[in-house]
Amino acid sequence: MAKKFSRPPTAQEAVLGELRGWIATGRLQPGEQILQETLALELGVSRVPLREALKILEGEGQVSYVAHRGYFVTELSLSDLLEVYRIREWLEPPAVAASVPHLTDAQVAELGALVEAMEAQPDDVEWLDLDRRFHLLSYAGAPLPRLKRMIEGFWTTTQQYRRAHFGYLGGSGDLVQVHAEHRLLLSAIRRKDAEAAEELLRMHIRRTRNDLARSPELFDA
Numbered sequence: 001m002a003k004k005f006s007r008p009p010t011a012q013e014a015v016l017g018e019l020r021g022w023i024a025t026g027r028l029q030p031g032e033q034i035l036q037e038t039l040a041l042e043l044g045v046s047r048v049p050l051r052e053a054l055k056i057l058e059g060e061g062q063v064s065y066v067a068h069r070g071y072f073v074t075e076l077s078l079s080d081l082l083e084v085y086r087i088r089e090w091l092e093p094p095a096v097a098a099s100v101p102h103l104t105d106a107q108v109a110e111l112g113a114l115v116e117a118m119e120a121q122p123d124d125v126e127w128l129d130l131d132r133r134f135h136l137l138s139y140a141g142a143p144l145p146r147l148k149r150m151i152e153g154f155w156t157t158t159q160q161y162r163r164a165h166f167g168y169l170g171g172s173g174d175l176v177q178v179h180a181e182h183r184l185l186l187s188a189i190r191r192k193d194a195e196a197a198e199e200l201l202r203m204h205i206r207r208t209r210n211d212l213a214r215s216p217e218l219f220d221a
Contacts, residue, residue, distance in 0.1 A: 011049035018043060019053055023062055023073060024159050025125050031075035034063065061157035074157065078216050081161060084154050085209035089202060091154075095139040095147055097198035100189055102141030108190055111137055115182050124166045128159070134182065138189065138197075165211065174211070181207070 009017070022028040034054065040047045054071050057063040063071045076084075103111075114134040121127045132155055139148055166175075181204045188196040 011045050012052045015043055015045055015049050016053040016056055019057060020062070023057075024128070024163075026160060026163055028073050030073050030160055032073045033069070034071040034073065036070065061153065062159070073160070076158065076161065078212065081158060081212055082209060084158055085205060085212065088151070088154055089205045089209065091147060091151055092135070092139070092205060093198040093202040095142045095144060095151060096185075096189075096201050097194040098144055099139045099141035100192055100194040100197050102143070103138075103189065104141075107137060107140060111186055111189060115179075115186050118182065119179050124163055128162050128166060131162075132159075138185070138201075165208065165215075177207075178204075 019028070028034070036047055036050055036054075040050050043050070054063055054065075058065055058071070062074055064074045065071050111134060114130050114137070118127055118130045118134065121130060136148075136152060136155070139151060142148060181200065185197060185200045185204065188194075188200055
C-alpha cells in the first residue's frame with residue numbers, strides 16, 4: 001500500500017491557525033485592533049492570506065470588521081455571554097441525547113481518555129482544549145449536522161472568555177466539581193442513558209452560566 005503524506009498547510013491555513021491560537025491564549029485580547037501590516041510582517045506572509053484568514057474568523061464570530069477602521073477581536077459583554085450560555089443550555093442537551101445511542105465504543109473510550117487528561121492537566125489553554133474536544137465529541141453521534149455546526153460556533157465565539165472562567169474555577173476550588181460533572185456525564189454515556197446525559201449536561205451548562213452571572217469582574221478588562 002502506498003504511504004500517504006499529509007500536505008503542508010497553505011499560507012492562509014497557517015495564519016488562521018496562528019490567529020486562532022493567539023485569540024484562545026489571550027495574546028490577542030477582546031477589543032484589540034488587528035493591525036494587518038504589523039501582523040503580516042510578524043507572520044512572514046503577504047496581506048492576502050491574512051485577509052482571507054480574517055474573513056474566516058469574522059464568519060466564526062472571533063473577529064469583527066468596523067468600516068474605515070479595520071478588524072478587531074470580538075468583544076462580548078457579560079450579558080452577551082449569559083445569552084450565549086442560555087442558548088447553549090437549550091441546544092446542547094438535546095444534541096448529547098441524540099448522540100448517545102450512536103457513539104461508537106472507540107468514541108466512548110476517547111471520551112474517557114479526555115476526562116482523565118483534563119483531571120491531570122493544570123495548564124489553562126491545554127485544559128480548555130481538552131474540555132472543548134470532550135464536549136464536541138460527545139455530540140458526534142447526533143445525526144444533526146446543522147445543530148452541531150451551531151454549537152461549535154458558539155464554543156468558538158466564546159473561547160477567549162473561557163480562560164477567565166477557568167481561572168475562577170481554579171481559584172474557587174470549583175474545578176473539582178467540574179471534573180465530577182464530567183465523570184457523571186461520561187458514566188451516563190457509557191450506560192447509553194440518553195435521558196440522564198441530557199439532564200446532566202443541562203445542569204453542567206447552567207452552573208457555568210450562574211458562575212458567570214456571579215462574577216462580572218472576570219470580564220471587566
